[in-house]
Amino acid sequence: MAETTALAEPSVRSLRLRLGERLAEGTLGAVAACVLAFLYLPIATLVIFSFNDNRSLTLPLRGFTWRWYEELFANDQLLQAIWNSCYVALSATALTLLIGLPAAFVLHRVRFPGKAAFRRVILLPLALPGIITGISMLNLFKLLGVNLSLETVIIGHATALIAVVVTQVYARLERLSRNIEEASADLGARPWQTFLLVTLPNIRSAVIGSALLSFTLSFDEIPVTFFLTGRDNTLPMYIWSTMRRGITPEINAVGTLIVLFSTALIVLSVLLLRERR
């Protein structure tokens, strides 16, 4: 009997402890759920109101309509802005890869004086507010007498986004075993063959991932675009200028389309990047 009580006593204590743990876990779960809700409620609002048959964005909901989407597709300015954004984002992404890939290789493979400084400068736009990149390049273009246009925006975006490509590709190169490249050279492959047949396929996920991210960020960019664009508007600039005038349901419709498009991009990237394990 004495033994059982000796055993039973701590079990009551541990029960209480486990209860406390359960409670803490429950609270933590609730907090996590709230944060996730916090992240998604605004996006949900955007989507829901894009179908709400009411020009002002107030509750209660008034019923389903496609009207805002119809208005959207009848808006030439908006369509032009979408087209401009696609042009800018595609060109900027291509340019970013063209510069970012060699930059990642230089940082990973080549030793040269001033390398640490080069690394710092090229990665700076990652943490540096876009406005500084925008303003400093605006100054450069003014000094050179270059007219502002979508092309100057492309250069600005590419410069700001190189850091994205460099960090992702560099991290992949770090994990890439150097000896498969040596094995390739050993087996008679020229450096360009090694690059195309061995290196590139193995850093593919980082290249695709950073390209998709660059595209999205460029498509959505405001601060650099604000300073570097001429008369042409990109989509976010157009949305922004209408938005400052007031809230309209068309913006919700565009927003919903963008959410849809972003989701498609994410799904695409997940499919493309699924690692063959």
Place this chain on the structure above:
Amino acid sequence: MTARAPIRPLRAAILSLPLLWTLAFLIVPYLIIFTISFYTRKYPTHLPDFQFGNYLAIFQDPQYYQVLWRTAKIAIVVALLATLVSYPLAYFLVFKVRSVRLRAALYMLVIVPLWVSYLLRAYTWKTILGSEGILNSFLMTLGLLDGPSPLFLYNQFAMVVTLTYIFVPFMVMPIYTALEKIPRNLLEASGDLGVGPLRSFFAVTLPLSMPGVIAGVTFTFCLTFGDFVAPLLVGGPDGQMIANVIASQFGATLNWPLGSALSIVMLLVVLAVLSLSSRLDRSGRVELA
């Protein structure tokens, strides 16, 4: 070890492209604004000069130093709030979600908003907090408010909410990564030694996840510090931030030298925060080693 490879012209050209680009579009432009920041304004342009008047103005004219201070305050509050919101979520995902697939899916769910337009995410708060907005109409239906309240939008509160919302995914990412790196057996060892879960957390988990927290705070602070979209969308008259002041110097006010000086100050603040964070991070790592 890198073998000394013979330098071929094509290879050299490809590899020097990023160096030249960085020089032309990052270093030179920074040097230009640095130079202009010492120029004198002569409406509507400016004259080459070397004087510290622009910098003096920033630190003497309350109009500028108050905005700077306010911007810093907002950035700090946003960084702290985002940490408070993100840490429990990251912790929950790493330690409490046992299924690997579910964890990956939930993590993905946190990251997805990053891919959705920044502008739209800021804009939704305008629709939520506005006097004709969802929050107001919701509170009115509940009977908590008699009429629409203008208190939610166009002030610092609205900005803090909006910016925190935007940077939460940014914050979750590094904290999640840091927590994931903590070896489980370390926590088991701590539990095995009779240390309670709460003390284990403060003695083991929290210190080991600090690099992630530092990275998140650094990014959030720097990006908030230079934000100029949220203030214009949801900030009111007292919600102007330094980036808006800079933008107006290059826009309506046409005072490029002052705008440049302000940009340089912003650049220096960001650089200071970055180097402070990398120093903290390094000293933290040494302690852990």
Place this chain on the structure above:
Amino acid sequence: MSNIVEIGGLRKTFAGGVVAVQDVTLAVREGEFITLLGPSGCGKTTILRLIAGFERPDRGRIALAGTDVTDLPPYRRQVNMVFQDYALFPHMTVAQNVGYGLRVSGVPREEIGLSVEAALASVSLSDKAQRRPHELSGGQRQRVALARALVRKPKVLLLDEPLSALDANLRAAMQVELKHLHERLGLTFIMVTHDQTEALVMSDRVVVMRAGRIEQDGRPAELYDRPRTLYVAQFLGTSNLLRGRVASTAGGRATIDCGGQRLSATVDGVALAVGEAVTLCIRPEKTVLAANGAASAEHNRLEGRLRETLFHGSTARLMVDVGQPDAFAVDVQLQDTTSAVVLPKSGDVVTLAVHPRNVAIFPAEAVA
């Protein structure tokens, strides 16, 4: 016989001033299986990498089949390497891996197919052609790496610690397999290892390296039986070291006083002064228990107290306290009837016997 690889005055320094290889000269004969043996950091892998062309020497030349290749990049050298972790291309199938070396040289597709088939058949992996490296076991990856290197028909096959990633049983099997492969192909093999057993079992010649230099170079038995330095003696097999002083020398024999016990040793060529401090080196298996009756009058007698007996299966190792810092190990063969050998018990006083020609004598340098 002609030399397929000739290395002269090779020196390689790495960043930070670490001298990996200093002044190494070595000739490898065609068809030889040669092993560079030494602890990690002795420069053996660097030599292999210099031959392959991944590193360039600071000084010295490397010739391959009579042609100077010192300044040629790896892809212009007719040598192929089996990497320590195999370095298989993870994004290619086994067949693509093996065919890679032919593909980049522009060999026609059909020809590649045939060569790959033959190469895979020779390492018995024909059924795994369409697998990816991560789907294979360690031993299978090893074979793919071999097939991939051999399909190029190199003049020399370089093997960098080829067996170190395998478990003990597989390693023993692969040692024999590689040895047979070498005999079958008649190709020159240069292997790097830190495993002395591997070196002794597989190679025609072993080069023992120490701190970037060649310490001794010879056939396995030669190195084992007549190590030129204490370092080699210690690195290959187990050695008992006895410290002592030269008591007398006469007629190719020296008598050494080791803490009161006198041992005589055969001296070849080394001049010893009376009173000089020396270290004696005696192999455990060259020592017998005097009580078992195998010792002649010529044998040295060494007295000690048995500390413990370690059972090894076919042998037992007796650890005997002979008044030296370390216990003296003696290996006793255990015949089919264990009773035939009478093993002493711990604490017993035993007499060991060892022939003077099995006592190697070295100047008393600091024991590594």
